[in-house]
Amino acid sequence: MTPGRIIFLNGTSSSGKSSIARELLDVLDDGVHFHLAVDAFNAMRTRRDLGPEELDASLRRTRRGFHRAIAAMAEVGNDLVVDHVLSEPWRLRDCLSVLRPEDVVFVGVRCPLDELTRRERARGDRPPGLAALQYDQVHRYGDADIDYDIECDTGLSSPRDCAEQIKAFLPHRPTPTAFGRLRERLSAGEPARQVPAR
């Protein structure tokens, strides 16, 4: 059985990941796609108030479970669009350890901070300052910027345009993929992006 393709969107809250994912499901006409969002997994959790330690442990298990659910869906041939916030280094490490690098198209979803703050205020359903808190973390691993297959700037492009850009990129996926390159660099203790020679 051929494993499914995983278009993996990483960006801060309000960067436009879910909007792009919805458009991707509309524009991708090669097969059946599923949108897997970490928010949807969080929404499945018991509503009871948890203490800080219990909440931390539960959030970590939710995310580890989410990563393995992605792997399981793809393993049996489902094509996926994943929407995630890699704001802690272990989340990327865990994804690199459970997903097949050759199946992953790694997409950096970027947006300028002032626009993120404007959107966050306008939508009103996210804690104020959340995007700003994640801004310096999601596209970094250690001291380096994360190396993606493709990046979108939602400050410049609509969700539909970003989806079309990703679709146009798919036939040109490099080998090794960004996940393949990251896996090798991180296992060798190197930075997340190749440092240009001086």
Ligand SMILES: Nc1ncnc2c1ncn2[C@@H]1O[C@H](COP(=O)(O)OP(=O)(O)OP(=O)(O)O)[C@@H](O)[C@H]1O
């Ligand atoms: N390219 C864009 N241009 C203008 N507004 C956008 C764009 N993309 C998304 N938005 C708006 O920004 C808000 C957040 O978008 P969306 O829910 O897609 O972000 P998200 O990254 O999935 O956020 P979260 O991780 O918090 O769920 C929405 O109100 C959406 O309409």
